[in-house]
Amino acid sequence: MLPRTVPVLALLALLSTGCFTARAAVGPHLGTAGGAGVNASAGVGMGYSFGDHQAVYAILDGGVVTDAHAHGQLFDVFSYVNYDLPLPVRVDARLGFRFGRARYGEDTRAMYGAAIAVLPWHRVTRSGRERSEKGWADLGPDLDAVRGLGLEVAVDTLPAPGPTERSLTMVTVSVVGDLGTMLAR
Numbered sequence: 001m002l003p004r005t006v007p008v009l010a011l012l013a014l015l016s017t018g019c020f021t022a023r024a025a026v027g028p029h030l031g032t033a034g035g036a037g038v039n040a041s042a043g044v045g046m047g048y049s050f051g052d053h054q055a056v057y058a059i060l061d062g063g064v065v066t067d068a069h070a071h072g073q074l075f076d077v078f079s080y081v082n083y084d085l086p087l088p089v090r091v092d093a094r095l096g097f098r099f100g101r102a103r104y105g106e107d108t109r110a111m112y113g114a115a116i117a118v119l120p121w122h123r124v125t126r127s128g129r130e131r132s133e134k135g136w137a138d139l140g141p142d143l144d145a146v147r148g149l150g151l152e153v154a155v156d157t158l159p160a161p162g163p164t165e166r167s168l169t170m171v172t173v174s175v176v177g178d179l180g181t182m183l184a185r
Helices: 005-015
Strands: 019-031 036-050 054-066 070-082 089-099 109-125 143-158 168-183
Touching: 019 054, 019 143, 036 070, 036 168, 054 089, 054 168, 089 143, 109 168
Parallel strands: none
Antiparallel strands: 019 036, 019 168, 036 054, 054 070, 070 089, 089 109, 109 143, 143 168
């Protein structure tokens, strides 16, 4: 068993990167089985920035997807975000599962996919703190805030849970909002 200080030190090391993100997306989806509905999700995560305004994040994301009835979904998202481009983008790799409902004879199914978001409405707010020799603000890193609003296209696959069932692919087009912080360079 790990000493209690190891998880605390790991958390402090992650917090010192200064990179946090929150995202939300909602939009219609269409499945290969002919089902259509709405997909809504939100998540938070931490990461590491490099360059001026580029970062990689690990995000815990959850939400609801509807077709004939509502399902819960929970997945890990690994994102690359680049706000340095003239039109900022976020590229995601997603891995998780969708909760089935026993009364409808559905099992929980694995889920994996990819998404790309284009964020034409964006803003980067530079850290404008002044340096003092005695301020609490000097303890943490200088952070730039990034915000974006745009469109996301996601393709998710749910592999077949058994030999008698078939896999399902869903294509979702969402309005997506992205908030975050990155280290000021």
